[in-house]
Amino acid sequence: MAEVVLQDIRKAFGETIAVDGLSLTIRDGEFVVLLGPTGAGKTTALRLIAGLERPDGGQVTIAGRDVARQSPAERDVAFVFQQYSLYPHLSVYDNLAFPLRSPARRLSNEDVDRRVRDVARMVQIDHKLQNRSTRLSGGEMQRVAIGRALVRRPAIYLMDEPLSSLDAKLRAELRLELKRIQNELNSTLLYVTHDQVEAMTMADRIGILAEGRLVQIGTAREIYANPANLHVAARLGQPHINLLPVDLLPGATAPFGACTIGARTEHLEIATSAVGNAEVDWIEHLGDQNHLHIRVKGHKIVTLADPYLSVSPGDRINLTLRQPLYFGMDGERLR
Numbered sequence: 151m152a153e154v155v156l157q158d159i160r161k162a163f164g165e166t167i168a169v170d171g172l173s174l175t176i177r178d179g180e181f182v183v184l185l186g187p188t189g190a191g192k193t194t195a196l197r198l199i200a201g202l203e204r205p206d207g208g209q210v211t212i213a214g215r216d217v218a219r220q221s222p223a224e225r226d227v228a229f230v231f232q233q234y235s236l237y238p239h240l241s242v243y244d245n246l247a248f249p250l251r252s253p254a255r256r257l258s259n260e261d262v263d264r265r266v267r268d269v270a271r272m273v274q275i276d277h278k279l280q281n282r283s284t285r286l287s288g289g290e291m292q293r294v295a296i297g298r299a300l301v302r303r304p305a306i307y308l309m310d311e312p313l314s315s316l317d318a319k320l321r322a323e324l325r326l327e328l329k330r331i332q333n334e335l336n337s338t339l340l341y342v343t344h345d346q347v348e349a350m351t352m353a354d355r356i357g358i359l360a361e362g363r364l365v366q367i368g369t370a371r372e373i374y375a376n377p378a379n380l381h382v383a384a385r386l387g388q389p390h391i392n393l394l395p396v397d398l399l400p401g402a403t404a405p406f407g408a409c410t411i412g413a414r415t416e417h418l419e420i421a422t423s424a425v426g427n428a429e430v431d432w433i434e435h436l437g438d439q440n441h442l443h444i445r446v447k448g449h450k451i452v453t454l455a456d457p458y459l460s461v462s463p464g465d466r467i468n469l470t471l472r473q474p475l476y477f478g479m480d481g482e483r484l485r
């Protein structure tokens with residue numbers, strides 16, 4: 151495994167700037183997730199590291215080597231795509247063994263067999279090794295695709311939304327497995343997604359990407375608690391952060407230049423009060439949590455509902471701020 155460093159990488163497709171001066175270090179053994187909306191440049195960033203695209207400028211180094219002149223095969227990376235891309239005519243076993251059988255690797259049949267069986271156990275597909283890869287469920291196929299990357303020990307694993315085609319339950323399971331496997335192998339992994347839950351549950355550090363630029367990078371906790379600007383604040387947290395005018399609610403003194411307040415559930419105190427400043431609009435029941443929809447002077451606010459707070463639609467409540475986040479005119483965080 152190795153450290154991978156991107157320095158001021160740029161890539162445009164005609165008029166579209168896909169990656170715009172991206173600098174990022176993925177440390178040896180680190181799991182970094184790039185999180186961003188569609189079109190943010192996530193896939194392009196991976197493809198530039200893999201050598202599937204040429205940058206217009208900037209430098210990529212893998213284990214200290216400038217890889218500009220190296221072909222994808224020479225770069226020693228393993229890529230897992232969004233859609234499983236297995237060899238349909240081969241068994242699960244042969245799909246997993248395929249990357250190990252190139253003559254350049256010179257592995258004995260015993261070594262190949264051991265590695266295939268180890269990885270099959272890791273991704274929990276060892277009971278289906280002899281199945282044709284087409285005779286698998288979507289989740290099983292994606293396990294094989296991930297396993298096929300894992301049999302090798304490349305400098306870095308690059309994963310492009312590998313779980314997005316799976317149903318919610320499987321996605322949750324594989325998320326945990328992938329994190330466990332990465333820990334076990336101590337591998338360097340760059341993973342891209344637009345799913346904040348994936349980013350928060352798996353990443354050592356999350357990089358927030360917007361319009362080809364890295365807006366902020368840090369642990370999930372840092373990014374959630376200390377977003378650098380409105381864009382980052384809006385990317386993490388369920389329900390979404392409430393963005394409100396500074397003078398809407400009592401309880402906090404805005405710093406000079408504050409234009410917008412960011413209030414999550416933990417920044418809002420709710421008390422039942424017949425003469426309160428807000429009204430309960432409706433309660434959204436989501437099973438494991440309920441969202442309380444509130445109206446204040448024409449503004450809508452959504453928070454997690456305290457299960458012990460007994461309110462109904464139409465009730466008045468008193469809403470007070472508790473150390474919210476403040477943003478200036480330009481959307482940058484003030485404190």
Ligand SMILES: Nc1ncnc2c1ncn2[C@@H]1O[C@H](COP(=O)(O)OP(=O)(O)OP(=O)(O)O)[C@@H](O)[C@H]1O
Nearest residue numbers: 163166168186187188189190191192193194195344
């Ligand atoms: N081969 C290409 N030719 C032209 N434009 C491209 C090409 N590849 C990407 N783009 C453009 O570059 C921008 C970034 O695309 P990219 O696929 O990297 O985004 P993304 O963050 O991975 O999005 P998604 O989540 O939808 O996959 C987009 O505007 C896209 O349309």
